[in-house]
Amino acid sequence: MNQDFTKFDEFVRATDPGRRSDLSFLAETPRVEELITRGLRENLARSDWWWFQTYLFLAGQCPSTQYVPVFAEALDLRDGGVHPEDVLEYLRDIKDPSSVPAVERALHWRQDWDEFHDLAFKALDVLLAIDDDAAWRVIESVRDDDRERVREIARRVLARRANG
Numbered sequence: 001m002n003q004d005f006t007k008f009d010e011f012v013r014a015t016d017p018g019r020r021s022d023l024s025f026l027a028e029t030p031r032v033e034e035l036i037t038r039g040l041r042e043n044l045a046r047s048d049w050w051w052f053q054t055y056l057f058l059a060g061q062c063p064s065t066q067y068v069p070v071f072a073e074a075l076d077l078r079d080g081g082v083h084p085e086d087v088l089e090y091l092r093d094i095k096d097p098s099s100v101p102a103v104e105r106a107l108h109w110r111q112d113w114d115e116f117h118d119l120a121f122k123a124l125d126v127l128l129a130i131d132d133d134a135a136w137r138v139i140e141s142v143r144d145d146d147r148e149r150v151r152e153i154a155r156r157v158l159a160r161r162a163n164g
Contacts, residue, residue, distance in 0.1 A: 049081030072102035
């Protein structure tokens with residue numbers, strides 16, 4: 001696996017796939033999810049945000065539940081180098097119920113740069129995509145949130161669910 005990852009990582013760094021339109025190499029790479037997971041984990045550990053974002057982009061091209069633990073870890077860092085809105089977008093695509101606790105924590109964040117609560121809306125979007133009891137309990141928990149727009153959205157989706 002080490003040799004496979006080294007080769008994959010060297011290729012990723014040499015070609016900068018975020019700027020390529022041809023990503024066919026992903027479909028041609030055996031165990032690509034494992035390699036992407038390792039790239040995410042290693043770059044997260046090094047706080048190498050450029051390459052973390054590159055591997056995050058690759059993860060978005062090959063959705064897998066394997067990424068959920070590293071995505072949760074990235075969200076929990078609350079580091080300016082991690083773009084939580086991107087992580088949440090990919091969690092929405094994965095729809096893994098195991099991500100609900102991390103998404104719930106993100107839903108309750110109050111970041112200075114997020115004056116319109118966009119991060120909360122992305123978190124709600126992930127929970128709606130997961131659509132299980134745990135996700136709905138989290139949505140229920142913000143029905144009386146002090147952020148008016150978050151509260152309104154939570155109430156609206158809860159009412160829609162109750163009405164069938």
